[in-house]
Amino acid sequence: MKLGVLFSGGKDSNYALYKADKTDEVQVLITLDSENEESYMFHTPINAVEKQAKKLKISLIKFKTKGEKEEELKDLKKTIEKAKKEFKIKGVVTGAVASTYQASRVQKICDELDLWCFNPLWQMDQEKLLRDLIKDGFKFKIVKVAADGLDDLWINRIIDKKAVEELIKLKEKYGININGEGGEYESEVVESPLFRK
C-alpha cells in the first residue's frame, strides 16, 4: 500500500517509517512545523527533517502551523489531504506509542479522508522500544529536555546502551517515561539504517 509517514525527525517517527518500509511503499514524509513548543500533537524542534528526507530519498511535505489546539488539527488534515492528492497515498503511518490523544486524532482525520491508519509502535514497552532502536542500528540524540533529573547535560547526548541504563535509573527515582512519551525529552535521529550515503 502507498503510505505517507507523519514525520518529525525524532526516533519514534523514524522507527515507524522503518517498520512501514518493510511491508509497504512509503511515498512521502509529512511534517507539521509547529510554532507552539507545548503542542500536544507535534514534536518540536523539527530542524532535521529536510536533511533526513534527503538521506532517506523520500519526498517531504512540510507545513507550518501555529500549533493552537484545534487549529493544528485542521492544518494536519489539510497537509495529509495534500499528500493524498499529490502522492496518491492510501494510508498514513504515525509513531504514536501510548498517547491515545494523538492516536485518536490522527485516526479521526484518516477516517474523514478515507485513508488507512497505521501505528506500528502502538503500546510498545518504553524500555524495549529504546533497546530495539539501538539493536536495529539507529543512532539518536536528545535535543530538548523538560523533566526532573534530565538536565542540560543530556542535550546532544546520543542514547546508547549506557544512556538507557541511566534513563532507567532516572525513571526509578523521578518516575519519568524513559521513552519521552510525556514530553520529558525530544529526540533527533542522527543515523538510520534507511539513510543512504
Added chain:
Amino acid sequence: MILVIKVNKMKLHDEEFVRPVTDLLENFKVVDYRKVKKEDLDKCDKVIICGTALKDNDYLENLDKFSWLKEFKKPVLGICAGMQIIGLILGKELIKNKRIGVFDNKYYLHSFSFKKDELKENNFTGYIYHPEVLNKNILIAFK
C-alpha cells in the same frame, strides 16, 4: 497455551492489533483467521480473537471461517472485531456505529458494534473497546 487469532488484513497492522495483545501473554501461538486448523483448537486452552483497523472489515465477508466457534467450548475472548465475530456467530444484530477515542477510560476504535459494549455468554467474552490499551488487566486476568 492461548491461541491468538489475528483478523487484520494488512501485515503492518500486526504491530498494532496483535503485538500489544501478545506482549501481555507468555504462552501463545498466533494464527491468521483464515488458517485456523482443528489441531490448533484442540491444543490450545483458550482463544483470543484480535481487533482490526477502522477500514479493515474483510472478516465480515468471511464469517464462515469462524463457524468452528459454534461448537467450541473453551474460553474465548474477542476484542472489537473479535467481539463482533462472536456476536454474529451467536446471532446478534450488528449495527453501524463509529466510535474513535477514549470514553470512560476505555479506548474505542470501531465502525460497527452491538447494543452493548461488552458480551458475556457461556464461554464467550467480548469487548467492543480495546482492553490492550487502557484496560490491560482484563487480558492479564484472562490468561
